[in-house]
Amino acid sequence: MGEQKKEEGKPIKVEEVEEWEVEKILNKRKIRETEKYLVRWKGFIAEHGTWEKWEDLEHAKEALEEFEGRINTEVKRQEKLDMVEERDFRRGELSGKFMAKMLYR
Secondary structure: OOOOOOOOOOOOOEEEEEEEOOOEEEEEEEEEOOEEEEEEEEOOOOOEEEEEEHHOOOOHHHHHHHHHHHHHHHHHHHHHHHHHHHHHHHHOOOOOHHHHHOOOO
């Protein structure tokens, strides 16, 4: 595997305040009853990602919307797959994959 080039990120000015620029939102989870997003910062390697509250990402609306869109698409895709499996189960038309799961539990 290729090594990631280590870079040094630089802050940008937003409303006269220096902030780090968000490259991409990678994940979301609840930490102590607070939803946080895993942020990849522009100019930093992936290992320097941090978990941030939504309120702290107010200038990264585009990255948040793109992340939520990806999540919603994945949830809809999984719901569709679940409906097909349920329908096939009721008909007795189980896929080989589903049968293997049932047999080897």
